[in-house]
Amino acid sequence: MNNNVFLKTKKEAPKDETAINAKLLIKGGFIEKLASGIYLFLPLGWRVHQKIERIIREEMNRLGAREIFLSALQPVSLWKKERIDSMKDILYRLYDSSKREFLLGPTHEEIISMVGKVFIKSFRDLPFSLYQIQTKFRDEPRAKSGLLRTREFIMKDLYSFHSDKDDMEKFYQKVKNSYLRIFKRCGLKVLVCEASGGAFSKEYSHEFMVRTEAGEDKVIFCKNCNFAQNFEISSLKENQVCPKCKKEKLKMVKTIEVGNIFKLGTKFSEMFDIKFIDRDQKEKFVWMACYGIGVGRLMGAVVEVSCDKQGIIWPKEIAPFLVHLITLKSGERKIDKRIEEFSKKSYQTFLKEKIEVLLDQRDISPGEKFFDYELIGCPFRIVISKKTVQKNKVEIRKRKEKEPKLVSLSEAIRILKS
């Protein structure tokens, strides 16, 4: 084994990719493009994806939401109620061998409504919330921003069911806080932005926006009080005084939407006739809300805002590995044996300490290995070489700092765990 993760970097980014996230992720061997808007996740990229998924799962479970898994194939008949028209431009539709028409789910409001309809009978069945981390399909016309806008992607979608508006509002606030924790753990600063209820509701929905020039969305934003409104729905203009704090002029900034939350109200329960018998024995419509995070898009957004000319700078909790361990040969047989032994011992020690290590023992030049380390962007680099083994030490460096330090293995572990 010369590396432990299918380490496959490229010298050049593909010419047809213009987005920074696509260039760096493909060069670094995280993803590979199959067709416009369709990417394959290689082991490095999938590790990052799974770490984001894990954070999301932890936060969803903390809300008391339960995980489910709905199908991608959805009968078109269910969609005839409404969204078949409003979403028609991005729907993939197909027929099975019995000539029944299906579509590939761009989201799952219709299907979860069916689940609600089957299982909700009384107020005792409410409230509850269900989420999935599952593949969505959207035939995007502008799929040219790497992971920011793809035709097939994994989304976390959460749906909540309530007996009245008040209960829905309370849970909506909880989810908003949960989303802020998720993005923070992923190393992202987000604006909470008022947006259109869209196909769903007349009230504001909320979008979680990451500021970057790579963004396709525009937001009117107050840097004093963090008031933010999606430009598409805003009646406000740039340089106007903030209507909330009245202290600062509004700016227009470009953003990437990494999450959104919608109050569905009784829209879907009226459409699908989802009712329950309340404590007062009256039949009422169920209140619903839905909440989405595009996992791949979140990953792409992190790369856009956390990189330098050399490559990616992964936030600690979603880095593919905490440490990139580079072993350099000296050319002197006896010393190389010591380097090998010391590397093996260090690697085993890290594993025992539950520190995740990318082990790079490939037979290439030190320069190439250092180049790949910067490109891949793990939080720490550790080098074991002639210089370090002669002092019985390792060289440790943070991705964001330029000065390496010579430290003992136990000191390195202390630094990595702090």
Place this chain on the structure above:
Amino acid sequence: MNNNVFLKTKKEAPKDETAINAKLLIKGGFIEKLASGIYLFLPLGWRVHQKIERIIREEMNRLGAREIFLSALQPVSLWKKERIDSMKDILYRLYDSSKREFLLGPTHEEIISMVGKVFIKSFRDLPFSLYQIQTKFRDEPRAKSGLLRTREFIMKDLYSFHSDKDDMEKFYQKVKNSYLRIFKRCGLKVLVCEASGGAFSKEYSHEFMVRTEAGEDKVIFCKNCNFAQNFEISSLKENQVCPKCKKEKLKMVKTIEVGNIFKLGTKFSEMFDIKFIDRDQKEKFVWMACYGIGVGRLMGAVVEVSCDKQGIIWPKEIAPFLVHLITLKSGERKIDKRIEEFSKKSYQTFLKEKIEVLLDQRDISPGEKFFDYELIGCPFRIVISKKTVQKNKVEIRKRKEKEPKLVSLSEAIRILKS
């Protein structure tokens, strides 16, 4: 909270389901049918699915295989090489808005071949193996066996790449052993059955078969030496003497295929021109093999062979919960308070001990709760009632045994952990 897992059992199984697995899983609130061959996984069912996934991941990682995630959408152009004809009856095909034709992957040999082609250059790049746990689509004409034959399902597919036949053979044997561990951990006894190379190879492939009358496959089988051959390709007949041990007459048995492994040889590398420069500087074709397990089908097979008239009997490692904790009220206020406190304390203690507990505090009759316990089929039932709290004990019973025991909480924990 009256239960902690969206506990939604049904009194009756749906009339249109004939398979035992579908009846029990739908009645128990594990899955819900959306359309023919398309099922939704509810929280209880998804827990079981995820536990099987976890076992598979552990065993794949132990092999040194790395996890990836490939797209469901595949350009039909890649398939024009061959399988577009041999698999045409079960392919879902569709066009995007630019009139490009795609299909929904029934497996991923074509796509993984593209990955191999991009990244394999020299013998130094070999061997490696990649796997995914990802959704497959097959337009099955006979989708009427619950989870045993569905149109959309999650499959673990592993692909290995080698520099020569010998290396491929060695890895193939390793995977065979890995599969046997996976099925054993899932509580399944399997026959390793010789089968056709099918679309892939002239050599035997191997199928992992579970014996049950619900199976759609037929196998010629020797109960003395475990020789097994798929009836479809076998030249052997029932009651003939076993050609291997020569000691026993062959029987024909019905089975469910839960996994299969194929030596692809150089078939796909020749088709896609996947070559590498070997140590001898010569250009050679890469050797490949592929290995599949249908996760949902495995789950369905477990239900078929591990149930009784009352419901499912989950093997320990894939049970949705280890313990089903039932709290019964007495109707006497003071005692009910003690029952509630004791239940709370027990539940917290279980969580602290990392014992997974389904908590059933629903306001229904004891009979209904016991009925649901048998249907859902967790390995242990614990009851807390007036009778038990008066002795400061809990009542514990195994799903397969009929006699409950009154024990202290700490003794219960000892039993659950043994």
